[in-house]
Amino acid sequence: MVKIYEIKARSVIHKTKIPGADWGVNYYRGCTHGCIYCYLKFLCRWRKQKEKWGEFVDVKINAPGLVAKESKDKEGTAILCTGGDAYQPIDKEYQLTRKVLQNLNPNLKLSILTKSNLITRDIDLFKRFKNIKLGLTITTLDENIKKVFEPFSPSSHARLEALKKLKQEGFYTYVFVGPILPYLTDLEEIFREVSPFVNHLSFEDLNLNPCRKEVFEAIKKNFPELEDKYKNLSKEFWFEKQKEIKELGKRFNKPIRIYFKHTGSLKFK
Ligand code: SF4
The missing domain is CATH 3.30.750 (Transcription Regulator spoIIAA)
Structure with a gap:
């Protein structure tokens, strides 16, 4: 049983060391794809709740507004979503990735990597970006x-x-x-x-x-x-x-x- 927590974040864009990216946009923490080799399990350490990786998703519901504000003056390459898969099943309901794409500064270079074919849902919004790589x-x-x-x-x-x-x-x-x-x-x-x-x-x-x-x-x-x-x-x-x-x-x-x-x-x- 997956537990969903709606939370309000203070910030969703952060510097990242992921190769080829300058900024990470982080609006889901947790991922129900449940890959057994997932490197993000360490994120559980910073949660008060005790669910295991794959059994929870923290949804930063105020992310779209924050993205608009925080990305306005940013330059370089941004990557979605560094705390879980941007197109994991919960995104069908919350559509947070769509809302983030609507509000993200289109002058940023954008990189998205996912394990889900749900990515094709947002083709219309990818066209906002002049420089976008989809993996x-x-x-x-x-x-x-x-x-x-x-x-x-x-x-x-x-x-x-x-x-x-x-x-x-x-x-x-x-x-x-x-x-x-x-x-x-x-x-x-x-x-x-x-x-x-x-x-x-x-x-x-x-x-x-x-x-x-x-x-x-x-x-x-x-x-x-x-x-x-x-x-x-x-x-x-x-x-x-x-x-x-x-x-x-x-x-x-x-x-x-x-x-x-x-x-x-x-x-x-
Ligand atoms: S899709 Fe990515 S973030 Fe999600 S469980 Fe698998 S490896 Fe982890």
Whole structure:
């Protein structure tokens, strides 16, 4: 059972270190897509309530007014929504993302990354922005694997359809393959299926630090044959993945961006 809290925020735009962005617009805290590898679980620490990640959403209902005021004089690139997915199911009801888009300074460069095909609802408002990049996360095109790692998000194929539609509308689109799920993400298949509909592909490695327990439980339960491989993930594995991505980028003639932050610093065992 998901708990919804309507709250009033003091501010919704903040500086961010997310690559390629200057500003984060933060109006949902929490995300019911419930991905087991989600890096945002740490946001639970700042809440008085005790629900687990995936079981609550704090809705900053005054966000549209604040966005108008706070974005007026901002320059650079803004990214929606840094405390959860901008197009998670609750946005069908609250439509906060639409209202934020209506009020956001259209001179800002805008970047949106989601796991939901609901993004196509707002095509009319994306046209307000001269510089906008729209991304869909796809970590696998195998729906059975998706259900294990991203249980309550739209299907990978629905996301692929959304990419097609956004491309047809003439937007800059990209796919974010992140995190790569070792031995499960089929990079070649993703390149083959998405290349016609994207301007570039981005890749991220799997950071086990915030989700080690959840990932290992999921592997043990659903892919027991991979248990030892996950226990023995090495830097070499990720260096090989980088090589594979670069080769695929050349073969499919697509620009690639690799964000392997954790290779080299993470103890895998
Ligand atoms: S969609 Fe993004 S924010 Fe939401 S649970 Fe998944 S990884 Fe976390």
